[in-house]
Amino acid sequence: MQSAYGGRRTSMNIVVLVKQVPDTWAERKLKADDKTLDRASVDVVMNEIDEYAVEEALKLKEAAGGEASVTILTMGPDRAVETIRKALSMGADKAVHLSDEALAGSDAIQTSYAIAKVLDTLEYDLVICGSEATDSRMSVMAALLAERTGKPQLSGARKVTVDGGNVKIERQTDNGYDVVEAPLPAILSVVEKINEPRYPSFKGIMAAKSKPLTTLTTADAGIEADKVGLANAPSQVVEFSNKPPRQAGQIVKDEGDGGAKVADFLASQKII
Amino acid sequence: MLDTRLSEEQEQLRKTVEAFAREVVAPVAAHHDATKTFPYDVVRQMGQMGLFGLPFPEQYGGMGGDYFALCLALEELGRVDQSVAITLEAGVSLGAMPVFRFGTEEQKQEWLPMLCSGEALGAFGLTEAGGGSDAGATRTTAKLDGGQWVINGSKAFITNSGTDITKLVTVTAVTGERSDSRKEISSILVPVPAKGFTAEPSYNKVGWHASDTHPLSFDDVRVPEENLLGVRGRGYANFLHILDEGRIAISALSTGAAQGCVDESVKYAKQREAFGKPIGQNQAIAFKIAEMEARAHVARCTYYDAAARMLVGQPFKKHAAIAKLVSSNAAMDNARDATQIHGGYGFMNEYPVARHYRDSKILEIGEGTSEVQKMLIARELGL
Numbered sequence: 256m257q258s259a260y261g262g263r264r265t266s267m268n269i270v271v272l273v274k275q276v277p278d279t280w281a282e283r284k285l286k287a288d289d290k291t292l293d294r295a296s297v298d299v300v301m302n303e304i305d306e307y308a309v310e311e312a313l314k315l316k317e318a319a320g321g322e323a324s325v326t327i328l329t330m331g332p333d334r335a336v337e338t339i340r341k342a343l344s345m346g347a348d349k350a351v352h353l354s355d356e357a358l359a360g361s362d363a364i365q366t367s368y369a370i371a372k373v374l375d376t377l378e379y380d381l382v383i384c385g386s387e388a389t390d391s392r393m394s395v396m397a398a399l400l401a402e403r404t405g406k407p408q409l410s411g412a413r414k415v416t417v418d419g420g421n422v423k424i425e426r427q428t429d430n431g432y433d434v435v436e437a438p439l440p441a442i443l444s445v446v447e448k449i450n451e452p453r454y455p456s457f458k459g460i461m462a463a464k465s466k467p468l469t470t471l472t473t474a475d476a477g478i479e480a481d482k483v484g485l486a487n488a489p490s491q492v493v494e495f496s497n498k499p500p501r502q503a504g505q506i507v508k509d510e511g512d513g514g515a516k517v518a519d520f521l522a523s524q525k526i527i
Numbered sequence: 528m529l530d531t532r533l534s535e536e537q538e539q540l541r542k543t544v545e546a547f548a549r550e551v552v553a554p555v556a557a558h559h560d561a562t563k564t565f566p567y568d569v570v571r572q573m574g575q576m577g578l579f580g581l582p583f584p585e586q587y588g589g590m591g592g593d594y595f596a597l598c599l600a601l602e603e604l605g606r607v608d609q610s611v612a613i614t615l616e617a618g619v620s621l622g623a624m625p626v627f628r629f630g631t632e633e634q635k636q637e638w639l640p641m642l643c644s645g646e647a648l649g650a651f652g653l654t655e656a657g658g659g660s661d662a663g664a665t666r667t668t669a670k671l672d673g674g675q676w677v678i679n680g681s682k683a684f685i686t687n688s689g690t691d692i693t694k695l696v697t698v699t700a701v702t703g704e705r706s707d708s709r710k711e712i713s714s715i716l717v718p719v720p721a722k723g724f725t726a727e728p729s730y731n732k733v734g735w736h737a738s739d740t741h742p743l744s745f746d747d748v749r750v751p752e753e754n755l756l757g758v759r760g761r762g763y764a765n766f767l768h769i770l771d772e773g774r775i776a777i778s779a780l781s782t783g784a785a786q787g788c789v790d791e792s793v794k795y796a797k798q799r800e801a802f803g804k805p806i807g808q809n810q811a812i813a814f815k816i817a818e819m820e821a822r823a824h825v826a827r828c829t830y831y832d833a834a835a836r837m838l839v840g841q842p843f844k845k846h847a848a849i850a851k852l853v854s855s856n857a858a859m860d861n862a863r864d865a866t867q868i869h870g871g872y873g874f875m876n877e878y879p880v881a882r883h884y885r886d887s888k889i890l891e892i893g894e895g896t897s898e899v900q901k902m903l904i905a906r907e908l909g910l
Binding site: 340341453456458464 | 535536539540543546547572575576577581585590591592596
């Protein structure tokens with residue numbers, strides 16, 4: 256990759272959106288009272304695809320010969336600092352933590368409003384996020400942010416190159432990939448195929464302690480409190496039920512045509 | 528106030544290595560054990576994470592951590608693969624640490640960045656076929672000839688000494704006679720490959736199959752005079768110092784083995800059913816596992832304590848010996864119990880507990896046998 260901006264600007268600002276989610280392997284539950292995710296009772300981790308987003312930002316920075324800065328942006332409770340620290344220990348330069356009781360229970364639309372407000376306070380050329388979070392699985396943040404900020408959206412990237420004032424991606428599709436490009440600044444979402452996230456080194460872990468971390472309240476970011484939070488959410492969880500127990504599998508008896516029956520079954524499930 | 532909780536950074540390091548061990552090391556552990564192959568790809572990734580540089584200053588390519596940070600990493604790796612853990616332990620404690628402790632500035636500059644990155648491994652050649660715990664019985668010789676040391680002799684059971692990335696073997700050799708007519712033993716750096724140096728074929732070991740261990744032979748191996756490591760005649764004394772701290776590292780590794788046996792047993796006891804319920808619901812199994820957990824916890828406490836004393840500069844010889852003794856016992860006891868809990872499957876080599884069973888015995892032998900630890904403890908008590 257050529258160095259970013261061909262001399263027009265000296266440095267590229269990358270913002271990575273990172274979300275703290277319940278451990279993917281733990282049993283996740285909704286709370287009976289307000290029907291939001293019970294985050295207190297489970298271990299929390301960085302949303303897995305967000306690690307790929309952080310890694311890609313670090314790779315772009317390396318490709319630019321270090322002439323870039325990587326900012327982590329997280330919305331979440333106090334505890335989300337653990338996830339921010341992990342991203343900083345991987346090598347990000349600084350972080351912004353939007354944390355306010357008023358934000359609790361915000362849905363995707365409200366979250367995009369809040370994050371867009373914080374983005375307004377930052378200088379950025381690229382915003383990178385994971386393609387979905389393992390808790391809510393809405394997969395809409397990049398699109399919502401593109402709409403709110405008026406910036407182009409490049410979604411589902413499995414490869415990213417920045418060249419001059421342009422960003423080009425390979426967008427993963429069912430059959431292969433599309434090549435899509437847009438002028439910077441742009442909003443980008445990545446899929447797991449894009450890279451292999453690094454493990455933080457001890458040096459990185461120690462350095463993360465002293466990296467700048469800005470904590471913002473809704474007021475700090477100019478977020479109107481009555482536009483966020485569970486009570487004001489445009490979408491409400493009305494009812495939920497637990498997943499039904501696993502049903503018994505289908506047994507195919509081989510009477511000489513077992514292979515064909517298995518193939519028919521796989522075809523009916525759209526697996527082949 | 529006494530506090531054995533980890534700091535935020537230590538806990539993050541522990542978690543990072545735990546994730547690495549689970550995601551990268553564990554999936555290939557059985558393969559490398561079965562094929563007795565050195566896990567180059569795992570070691571390369573450990574190098575990238577900076578694990579080989581954990582206790583060394585950044586100016587030498589290290590991570591700027593301390594010896595306790597290394598121990599935390601060893602415990603987490605040891606939970607899933609003892610071979611990988613001992614590769615790191617020996618690479619740091621025996622490969623790089625002697626250069627860091629006793630080397631000249633030039634020697635440190637030359638070797639440490641390479642060893643800290645994990646791109647090269649160093650080995651320490653002390654033990655000989657005729658002497659294990661009696662390290663003073665060294666027969667290998669090094670004689671000065673025209674500004675060069677000429678080394679002759681052989682070494683036994685040397686870890687990390689014959690891999691494709693082994694670049695340094697530090698060897699103890701008799702370099703003369705002291706005024707009290709005892710042997711003068713010195714340490715000498717031998718860059719390898721070298722003419723006359725041979726890493727003989729690997730040992731056929733009971734365990735630690737993916738760890739690289741060879742007999743070494745030196746036949747008129749010549750290295751420059753300035754490759755002397757530390758003060759001439761202090762080779763054995765230097766090594767004793769290295770051994771004291773090495774015991775804490777082996778204790779961490781043993782704690783990992785003990786904990787790994789608990790991990791596997793809990794998993795198995797929840798999932799394996801007999802007579803209509805998981806076997807873990809039987810007290811005969813549950814109590815056994817509870818005892819195993821207690822042993823692992825005690826083992827951990829002993830190495831935390833010894834490491835804490837060492838890092839603040841207090842005497843720690845007795846505490847390191849206690850840690851080594853207690854935790855290697857815990858590893859062996861837990862391996863035996865975990866295998867028993869697994870029944871017939873525990874006797875199958877592809878099960879992690881079977882690997883722990885084979886790997887644990889050496890913990891009661893290497894870096895000072897349990898008997899040597901008891902001798903050290905007794906001596907500290909004035910016996």
